[in-house]
Amino acid sequence: MRDIPAIVITGGPCSGKSTAMARIPEKLCDYGFSALTVPEAATQLFSSGVKIGEDGIPSMEFQEYILRLQIAHEELYRNMLGRHKNPKKVLLCDRGLMDGKAYMAPDDFATLLKKMGLNEVMLRDAPYVSVIHLVTAAIGAAEFYTTANNTERKESPEEAITLDTRTLEAWVGCPHLRAIDNSTDFEGKMQRLLVSVCRVLGIPAPMEIERSFIIYLPEFSHLPVFSNVVEIEQTYLKPVDEFRRRMRRRSQNGHYTFTETKKKKIKAGTMYEVERNITPEEYSGYMAGERDHSRDIIRKIRHCFAWSNQYFEADVFCEPTYSRMIAALCEDGISFNPSRPIVRLEVELTDENDRLEIPPFIEVIKEVTGDDRYSNSSLALIR
Numbered sequence: 001m002r003d004i005p006a007i008v009i010t011g012g013p014c015s016g017k018s019t020a021m022a023r024i025p026e027k028l029c030d031y032g033f034s035a036l037t038v039p040e041a042a043t044q045l046f047s048s049g050v051k052i053g054e055d056g057i058p059s060m061e062f063q064e065y066i067l068r069l070q071i072a073h074e075e076l077y078r079n080m081l082g083r084h085k086n087p088k089k090v091l092l093c094d095r096g097l098m099d100g101k102a103y104m105a106p107d108d109f110a111t112l113l114k115k116m117g118l119n120e121v122m123l124r125d126a127p128y129v130s131v132i133h134l135v136t137a138a139i140g141a142a143e144f145y146t147t148a149n150n151t152e153r154k155e156s157p158e159e160a161i162t163l164d165t166r167t168l169e170a171w172v173g174c175p176h177l178r179a180i181d182n183s184t185d186f187e188g189k190m191q192r193l194l195v196s197v198c199r200v201l202g203i204p205a206p207m208e209i210e211r212s213f214i215i216y217l218p219e220f221s222h223l224p225v226f227s228n229v230v231e232i233e234q235t236y237l238k239p240v241d242e243f244r245r246r247m248r249r250r251s252q253n254g255h256y257t258f259t260e261t262k263k264k265k266i267k268a269g270t271m272y273e274v275e276r277n278i279t280p281e282e283y284s285g286y287m288a289g290e291r292d293h294s295r296d297i298i299r300k301i302r303h304c305f306a307w308s309n310q311y312f313e314a315d316v317f318c319e320p321t322y323s324r325m326i327a328a329l330c331e332d333g334i335s336f337n338p339s340r341p342i343v344r345l346e347v348e349l350t351d352e353n354d355r356l357e358i359p360p361f362i363e364v365i366k367e368v369t370g371d372d373r374y375s376n377s378s379l380a381l382i383r
Contacts, residue, residue, distance in 0.1 A: 011134030014146060032086075037077075098123050183355060237286055300318060301318075
């Protein structure tokens with residue numbers, strides 16, 4: 001059942017999520033998929049008459065009920081979808097397990113997870129192949145912001161912006177996070193969402209489109225936006241046909257997830273990519289029997305943050321990978337200050353022509369999109 005891909009569609013108030021949850025399953029059915037939609041837990045509770053506060057239950061307790069209901073729903077719907085004979089399946093989740101963090105103080109959320117025997121890595125990284133955040137109309141399309149189409153929506157535009165930001169930040173650290181903004185009209189926004197979902201599912205093919213930069217190490221502890229830190233150990237496996245193969249162990253606060261990825265280059269900046277979660281036992285088995293010993297294991301610290309509705313990942317490499325990146329810059333004759341640490345910055349795009357805005361606190365040394373010498377695979381190669 002865990003092989004069934006699950007995609008979260010989340011966002012701030014008045015972001016188009018309800019429309020999306022109605023349209024996307026229909027489109028995917030047209031493409032031959034069996035698609036089930038996991039309903040939003042909070043809306044179900046509110047619709048059934050549950051109240052918060054003096055006339056109802058405490059807010060913290062309500063968030064616990066939401067999380068328990070969401071977990072049960074996702075498991076139930078995944079099991080039902082598994083009974084479908086169609087091999088092309090997808091689970092679409094109206095919000096995901098990390099959304100509750102946006103409505104709670106960080107310490108309260110941590111306390112709740114501890115009580116339930118859960119952790120953020122389990123909720124954020126393991127269950128989903130992608131999380132897509134729809135930006136509230138209050139950001140970039142304020143004239144269309146309304147509470148009239150949802151009886152449970154009470155937020156002012158200012159409150160909606162705050163909730164939108166907190167919801168996006170709740171997912172920072174997720175391996176595949178995308179934000180769909182209001183830079184086009186609403187139909188264009190829904191089309192960009194559909195394209196993003198299709199790319200994840202391999203319609204017409206599962207593509208990874210990203211741009212890469214070598215930058216000076218920012219002071220991550222002083223960024224003007226929330227950032228999250230994940231440790232990554234990346235091991236290359238023996239290639240099969242035209243595919244590069246790798247495994248990743250992602251860890252945070254002593255909790256782990258494991259993935260296997262197959263990649264094939266289509267053109268500069270665009271890769272055909274297939275990824276799946278694997279068990280710790282599979283990870284150990286691959287390590288023992290299929291490791292590519294011509295490449296070092298890459299160890300890096302990944303700093304994840306969102307800026308202007310774009311999701312950035314900055315990798316701080318350990319040795320010997322770091323020295324190889326420095327050597328590549330020297331070979332290019334690039335002028336840089338060797339006393340300042342450098343890192344590689346990546347941003348994943350939905351389309352090659354997507355707008356890209358580099359944050360003002362990032363100092364770029366060189367764009368390396370499509371330059372294989374700066375790829376993980378090349379940097380891992382033992383000279």
